[in-house]
Amino acid sequence: MGWLKNRRRRKLLAAPLPAAWRGYLEANVRHYGRLPTAQQAKLRDLVKVFVAETNWEGCGGLEMTDEVRVTVAGMALLLAVGVEPSYYFGGVKSVLVYPDTYLQPPQWQDNLVVDEDGIPVHGEAWHGGPIVLTWKETLRGARDEADGRNLVLHEFAHHLDGLDGAVDGIPPLAGRAAHDNWQRVARAEFEQLVFSQQHNQVTLLDQYGATNEAEFFAVATECFFEEPREMQHHHAELYRALSGFYRQDPAVWAR
Ligand SMILES: [Zn+2]
Incomplete structure (x- = not known):
């Protein structure tokens, strides 16, 4: 700049x-x-x-x-x-x-x-x-x-x-540990969402996120800022990973 x-x-x-x-x-x-x-x-x-x-x-x-x-x-x-x-x-x-x-x-x-x-x-x-x-x-x-x-x-x-070159559902996280943690947590959550969608189960995350990992990240972001308490309760690891990336804790915001 x-x-x-x-x-x-x-x-x-x-x-x-x-x-x-x-x-x-x-x-x-x-x-x-x-x-x-x-x-x-x-x-x-x-x-x-x-x-x-x-x-x-x-x-x-x-x-x-x-x-x-x-x-x-x-x-x-x-x-x-x-x-x-x-x-x-x-x-x-x-x-x-x-x-x-x-x-x-x-x-x-x-x-x-x-x-x-x-x-x-x-x-x-x-x-x-x-x-x-x-x-x-x-x-x-x-x-x-x-x-x-x-x-x-x-x-x-x-x-x-x-921002890190590929729209692949892996945001530009600082450090290898955060990156590996994101991959582990997001993959498990993504696979769970795909499974839920295939079995007509109701989910907190919008099932459009089952389209691919990139859509999963975008949908998880919406949920993190819009339904933080529910996400923290039902998807604690995902909530923490997003909280680490965005450096915010919307679950404590005023209702
Ligand atoms: Zn999208």
Whole structure:
């Protein structure tokens, strides 16, 4: 990072968050209200930088507004609140937002034979590319902090997964021991989820996570931030592994 960027960030961080932005966080990002005070302040700082440094694009007729930017940023940077030194998703150059489900062009879908018109989707994270979201599902997920589903957390978790080069469900953990532990815990949990899905068993984790290890990591991340107490109870090792990666303990947040 160059010193110009550093200086720009210092300026951004020194300026107060616009009152309207705080209002968007409070109204739309329900997790924000649950965070301890110090982490709320950290999240506000992360939001300032991410909103300023990211290219935002409204697609399919969506008008890009501060509310859209701040809601997406507030939700996404929740993932980074525990990380020191501060992490701003610098690798996410662009966020594209559609109003509602959009058709994913068929040529974008690797190894899948699909209808020529494409399939309707709510979001994607391109390896080394933009994150694509729908405003409808972003807002729905952000305003319900405990239903286990959160599009923004899901797509940004894919981005984190890819930081070490491969979107393979193994996030960039510090150190060999944490890495080995993650592989052991996640593999067992993934296989259990696949088994449960095949046997029509009800699970806390969204069974979309049985698709592959990458989806498992994204789904586990949603569960960790949305249903932390349930996860801690039913998937204690997975909870601890995620807590180690995100350096957060959402099970102790206010209800
Ligand atoms: Zn996914």
